[in-house]
Ligand code: RTP
């Protein structure tokens with residue numbers, strides 16, 4: 161059975177542009193409940209740890225620099241079929257390929273500065289949520 165939680169970040173481009181509220185509104189209107197949330201900032205080292213799975217990819221160094229370039233919002237979200245439904249809501253990695261009405265189509269600036277992160281599996285959703293939140297910082 162598909163899990164009911166996913167993890168998201170509002171990335172530095174969207175935070176800086178003042179789009180956090182509008183993005184969270186779209187997320188709630190799509191039926192996701194916020195079960196943990198904070199505004200925070202990654203260091204380059206922490207971004208490197210978070211994106212360690214991408215360490216062999218050509219965009220890894222740029223990605224870590226970008227993700228530590230300014231504040232972000234980190235959140236754990238709850239909904240049936242959360243991981244898949246959230247990735248549908250945010251759209252393709254490259255906003256040029258993202259479907260109309262998706263968060264990335266509306267708010268992303270580029271393939272890198274693409275407004276939001278969404279976990280790609282139930283297992284990674286749990287790992288990523290625990291990266292930012294301990295048991296006292298999230299709804300049980
Ligand atoms: P995310 O993990 O942030 O939800 O995005 P995703 O699954 O759609 O994409 P992924 O392949 O996991 O890539 C992670 C993030 O790296 C940046 N990226 N840059 N310059 C490039 O070609 C490139 N490709 C990916 C994006 O910020 C992407 O979301």
Ligand code: MG
Pocket residue numbers: 278279280
């Ligand atoms: Mg990904």
